[in-house]
Amino acid sequence: MSGTLLVTRPKHDDTTHYLFYWAQEIINLAKGKGIKVLDLDKERANKNEFESMVAKMRPSFIFLNGHGGKDRITGADNKTLVRTGENEKILKNKLVYALSCSSAKELGPASIKAGANAYLGYSDVFIFSYESNKLRDPLNDRTAELFLGPSNQLMISILKGHAAKESFERSQQCFLQNIQKLVMSESSDLSLIPYILWDKMHQVCLGNGEIVL
């Protein structure tokens, strides 16, 4: 499979720590499929490196991990990487997945208007839960998996060659399966259902849903 994937994954607090490790699975999968991966990790997830890497390497697929707001995605130390009205044009001709809060509300539509092929993300805050004693082993945190598993499913599906819309639907299905699994169980994790459902309902697919990597 051809194409280049650019990943930003800061790691400066518990939330970004989790996203950092869960993104590693996607990086490994992409590399295994022969996709060139540009990994802007930790402090390298900054605006200068990001803009320069996009201009120089022209990745077709961008996976943004970090905090955000309705008009922005941030990188290391919550400093802005992409912001509406500032540099959303950088996403032109890209397939974008933003695992961050709320950016699909304004930045998503603005980037589509600026020529992005598709923008997948969340139109409100992305909430996830994790086990306090799993900070050193985030990939084995079954609680976090209820939220980050469906998110990764979206990326896995795109990397397998499925279209943006289909990948979105597979991720939606994965959220639903996790909810159903909890409903059928008698676990105390049942109380997490409102938050999984929240993420599911605020995950969006904007732009050309037929685009593939």
Next chain:
Amino acid sequence: MKQNKEKDKIENGDREMRELVIARLKTLPSDIKLSVGSVGDFTRDELIEHVEKKDELGKKIIEVQMEYLRMLKEGFFYERNTVGHEA
């Protein structure tokens, strides 16, 4: 007089909603944290405090819980292939 009654009704409704959300939060496992984006990471007890304080985080948690209860009422769990938003 009528205005006061209306105000009381709203305040009672808000209080009942907060009490309901707090009761639901108490069922969260004590060893987990909830990441709420850049707002931060919170334990069950911290979430309850924010709901009691009626601050922005507390309001967001109430919104999440009420959205869930609304969907429950609308029969979310009886639907198949419930997909979110597309555009």
